[in-house]
Amino acid sequence: MVTSFSEKTKSPKRSPKQAPAFLKEEETVELVRQHMPLVRQFARRYSQFNPDYMEDLIQVGSIGLLKAIKYYDPRRTRSASFKTLATCYIRGEIRHYLRDHCSLVQVPRRLTEMNSQLSQLEEKLTKVLDRAPSVGELATHSGFSVQEVLEAQQSWEARIHYESFDSMEDDDRDDRRSLSETMPDKR
Template sequence: MTTDPPTHRPRPQQATARVVAPRGAPGKTPPSNRRGALRSPHADTDALVVEHLPFAAKVAANYARRTGHPREDLEQLAAIGLIKASRRYDNQRPGRSPNHFIAYARPYVNGEITHYLRDKGFLISVPGRWRELHARGQKLLREGTAAHEIPERLGITIDRWAEICQACAVRVVAMAVSADEELGG
């Protein structure tokens, strides 16, 4: 029984990594490279959004107060507007100051909220005074005021209250379009 000597197979060549020290203080690792984390391509724009979230909350609260929509929902829409604005904002342009971003972002924030309100709003144009009276009347109802007392408490006639209720009850309803309807069949 003869045994052949073991044959030596060379290992495949492995690439060697070249370690380069970061610029700056010796021995210090920049925050973006700690624990192997990579810096997001949107880190600067995300920081801009986080910095200006109080502005978005203020705009959303103003719309919520005027429309009666939940503030939290409108704050999310305002944040989406901030994100869109931050991704398009060029802070390298000459003459850009830190406060310039708010002026740039305001149309995006307002636009997101107003598009939502347009889509979820009234089908017919209801005067603002009527919407306000309707909201006050609904609040009185929730507080336990009898329905027949509402017009008197609001300082309007029963007929006007009925007209306001009818106008404010009409809402846009989004309907799903089936494939047959979409194709005209």
């Protein structure tokens, strides 16, 4: 049987159950020790809106780190560095967890991107003005209308701080609102 060069050089596809361990146990322990700060860094970043998820995200990120170790082959000369591989797996596991478990309110991508731009602009204007900018100032400097700025801010706030559609039972904080109160009125 004649095989082509490309068939000989293809790396075999492995499912998670078939992945061989390329590292010794002590090397694995050392990689975990060295890269746990990376897991905590991503967990902090992704739990900034809800600190209650911090421990869960550290656990999920640790699973990502272990998956990266499982697939890392230091003998491959053309492979990415371990930190690059670990970053992809850690971030991926955390994002999958958040997508599957944490967000009941989905904000349209357009508003998410707009809110990201507005957040960066707000940070810059706060430094320049030495105070938080008004909605009008954000609209002027961003090129969005005042209505678009308000819509982006309200939809993002609804995503992060939803409580319930109708009631606010067991609420001891004055700054919480129900989801229906945070959504813009389109009438």
